[in-house]
Amino acid sequence: MKNSGSFAVAFGALMMLIARPVMCAQGTAGAVLAGNHSASASRPFAAEASFERRIEMRAFLKLRNRDQLDSLLRSQQDPASPMYHRWLRTGEFEERFAPTSGQYETVGKWLESSGFSVIGIDRRTRSIRFSGTIGEAERAFKVRIKSFANGFYGNVDDPSIPSSIAESIGFIDGLDNTRAMVSRPMSLRTANAAVSGHARSGSGGSAAPNTILDGERCFGPADMYSFYDETPLLEAGINGQGECIGLIEAGDFLDESLAAFDSTFNLPAPAITRTLVNGVNPGITFRSGETIFDVQWAHAMAPGAPINVYIASPLLNGDNVIFATVSALIRAVSDNTCSTLSISIESCGLPPSYYTEVLDPVYAQAAAQGQTVFVAVGDEGAAEFDFDPVTGACPTGTSRHVNELAADPNITSIGGTQFQPNYDSQGNNVGFVPESAWNEQQFTSSGIGSTGGGTSSVFSKPYYQNGVTPNDGARDVPDISMEAACANPSVASTEPRSTRVECGFCGTSLGAPVWAGITQLLIQKRGHRVGTLNPTLYRIAGQRNAGRKGIRDVTLGNNDFNGVVGFDATEGYDLTTGWGTPDIAEFIASYLNPPPAGRISAPAKVGFGKVRTGRMAKASLNIRNKGKGMLHVTVGAVDPPFYALGGNGSVAIDPGRSAAVKFAFIPSAAGEFRQTVSIVSDDPANPALDVGLTGKAK
């Protein structure tokens, strides 16, 4: 079920791009922060929460000038704009969009006047920490807070705040504790892979050391280069050198593990920087398998790129690995040092407005600074996770869900594929074969096994998906994919405490660091940062067949999982692999010479004139593409007495051409009738416009 607040504004206010809590006036009493309670809170609850229990909360302040920010983000990706690829410098985002000192002060005073103790202001997260009892929170925010089993509690209504601070507060955190870190790793070494013996070292000097490890065949770096066509770039000296790849992690890794990987595959040692986000190194944690996997594969794809590992401590973030990861992300964005960032984690149980009001501003800042962010879509197919407040766990979903951490419009969401490659007698990949959506049901006992994908229940459709992805009003994921398979083919890596390079590693979390590496190559060729990849990716992929250069469509398989019927891979964009996978050399060439954007032109009004009651008049709305690139348009719904006549919905319009959208007017009573139909498109300068329909009946 879509957050009703966000869905309601989807067509009326697409200029905003991102659904945000809608302020609903309640007389003079104040405003409701929509989407600020967890869906988990609607489950059967045990009792009223203890009135006296003391809890710590956090008020996240809204960004200022959000419409200007969204317009800037589109201009930065619009080749016709003077702002194209001009990035905000470090600190500039705060100057233009962060809340003012006055806003912090006003909100702080209101919290104190409501009986709370203000603990402190954290400008990096744009939040105010405060504490109070559950009773005080219920009174101040006009919510009911209920108890669940196992110490969980949560608000079952959205909080209300006075209208004097409604423009300042985006999200109240801590009214519930119904959220969980997902302890299931997003990368996995499967049981059928090699279990003993050491990897053979690279033969020292061989350009493509083979990848037969303990008799198992899988993909090493050279296999990825040949399958996905990176070899020509590496041979031309394009190896990703420049600014760093930032890896967002909640555990350290062993230098020896990386050295073993490099030695096995004849890779140079990268320049590694560790940034300890909370001031301490948590050491090897249960998340360290992810860290070493990310380090090895970001490095494999961009052997010349420096790597900055942002390491947060789960313990110092309330023992919550999601919050640890977000704190590492915030640091990497506020540092603004790396040109690409990679995240591989899933979340569940968080209220919708956590994603829009806490996380989205961080992703938006990264995009405005030109940082490209990749997030793995998830490994549980269309089911993903669903938080269970009885156990506090995130079991695999029993209905469709997506990893909302990977659904923000300002990041690129990475899906997974599988295939049976052709190997030569040395175990080296030869050429490439068609891929299918990753779905290895035989590994479901491990908890993972299929690419995530579906429609966000939090974010509305970003402009670059208008007319291109399913007409669902929602942000669709993933955007693009990379192999993720556990058996066919799987990749080589090491366990976190090991120097043994083995086959059998898998998961969509491979794709995020791999795509960060690919983007480093693109940035090296481009000569500067490229920001969020999606607008240009969709423009390339949205070309008619022959023009779609550098992207291999995936048309096989599905992401059915855990009894949940998912989506099929189909021709063109689909909700399992997005646009497919890259031919890296061709994709980078396409990106460097991207197709122009389409430009929409439509009349402000369509009139039906005078009609006799009960009769029908027809009229056409002519939408013209005055640009030099493809234009993709979606026409919104209309209500009686106006009717859509075939051809409505989504339409692709070639440059210089028009599409006629036909409507009928059938009045059943006398009078004057007016209605507005919403037209959304992937024109970055004008993604949403309204056309008036008018008619008179006598």
Ligand SMILES: [Ca+2]
């Ligand atoms: Ca496809």
